[in-house]
Amino acid sequence: QSVLTQPPSVSGAPGQRVTISCTGTSSNIGAGYHVHWYQQLPGTAPKLLIYDNSNRPSGLPDRFSGSKSGTSASLAITGLQAEDEADYYCQSYDSSLSAYVFGTGTKVTVL
């Protein structure tokens, strides 16, 4: 099972701002390991969205932003667009498991 907890779903109208939380523990996010975020469109491979807590790969719109504090992290999407409908996952490393771990995943719906 996943050791990083995310809300199952979030929704918003076009143009609105939504946030997705990722809650970990003292052996992963709280231990200082970076958090990364991925977007998975239906039927496709995941795509790196945010790396090292808050950095965007080149070419990614600045509507996506990430932050980290304590044992949690969050992803914000501003100016929500129809093409943002997807599943989003956080990811980190867990020293107790000696394993890379993903969040439970959040489905974003644009109303």
Added chain:
Amino acid sequence: EVQLVQSGAEVKKPGESLRISCKGSGYSFTNYWISWVRQMPGKGLEWMGRIDPSDSYTNYSPSLQGHVTISADKSISTAYLQWSSLKASDTAVYFCARLRRGSGSYFSRDFDYWGQGTLVTVSS
């Protein structure tokens, strides 16, 4: 251009063996670890394990240790995921992904490039 290209979909029976592949191109294959990630039908992403292609050192998720084998042939820039005896519960899409080291500690890595996925169906 960095690419990870995976082998095609497979349909197998329980108890059969299988090896799927992931070929890297557009970068130095031995400079980055490769991981395998499982996605069962309608479920989330699950890390299975990783290999360092430079020396074939591997480590596995505790929940999958012993059930799969990850290997690599650096001469042809290809990583593999192998089962000796498949179960119906192995039915899933399997992704390979490149692990990139960032600005943090040794294990603080992200998956910056992904293969297209290989659907494995195990059914009698």
